[in-house]
Amino acid sequence: METAEKIPVGISACLLGMEVRHDGGHKHSRYCTGVLANYFTFRSLCPEMGSGLSTPRKALRLIERGEQLRMVTTDGLRDHTDLMADFVERTLPMLDNLRGFILMAKSPSCGMERVKVYREDGELLHRDAAGLFAARLQEAYPLMPVEEAGRLNDDTLRENFIERVFLYDDWCQMLASGLTPQRLIDFHSRHKFQLLAHCQRTYRQLGPLLSNLKARPLDAIADDYIHAVMATMKKRVSRGAHVNTLQHLAGFLREGLSQEDRSLINEQIDAYLREDVPLVVPMTLLRGALRKVDQPYVQAQRYLSPYPDSLGLRNRV
Known part of the structure; x- marks a missing residue:
């Protein structure tokens, strides 16, 4: 398809092979770049990098604090929830032209579902949350098709x-x-x-x-x-x-x-x-x-x- 005919779709940046993950790596999806890129114009986004974090960086996870989910480093020393929330709220209005979004599974920012949530002491509570960005994306654009890259297999x-x-x-x-x-x-x-x-x-x-x-x-x-x-x-x-x-x-x-x-x-x-x-x-x-x-x-x-x-x-x- 010609570029002008391709459908605009958002995607987690690591799925395009960008080295933006906490360990400096990526999760390149060859199906996305080798097949879907022929039909979709991908707009890549990494909420963690977008919110100001560097790569490599401390791994993050979600913890339950009261009735709120917080995104903190696995050692519990840094809380990046507010940085993430600010990035998400600034970014969401710019995604209204997208026709879909492909997310990275299990990520505390991009996971669509089944993301682990811990207690503050590190004990696993459950595995049925969405990442902070993914949750707000689906809330803001309930009509937009959203899927995780792994499920596309x-x-x-x-x-x-x-x-x-x-x-x-x-x-x-x-x-x-x-x-x-x-x-x-x-x-x-x-x-x-x-x-x-x-x-x-x-x-x-x-x-x-x-x-x-x-x-x-x-x-x-x-x-x-x-x-x-x-x-x-x-x-x-x-x-x-x-x-x-x-x-x-x-x-x-x-x-x-x-x-x-x-x-x-x-x-x-x-x-x-x-x-x-x-x-x-x-x-x-x-x-x-x-x-x-x-x-x-x-x-x-x-x-x-x-x-x-x-x-x-x-x-x-």
């Missing part, structure tokens, strides 16, 4: 995150063009089958939400809508849900296809359900069938091409 989580980034980018582009009733309806129309795959219940609820766009201010309806959409898109799609969605799409094409074409599509949907073939096989057949059938509604569905084919994500789910 999971085929399903990787596909889910990238699908959400492309959908969120489409939403942001739509808003930048100016929110209108027709643009909101068009957005919903082209993402309908993605929503059906992720959650049938939400899919059924969103139609009525958009059925009367004069009932409330359009901004309020759109805000409720996209919050429901992005929450739904976080849900993993089961094999059965994909089969249901594929069958719905095939139904729109039934009248324009030969019996042989219909049988082949159904056979491969069944083969996908049995886990004999990946999702890309029946999906490719449906896309090929659209060349024979004039069905603009189905052709517009982003479910068929939610991201560039060259990412190869549906070869593995």
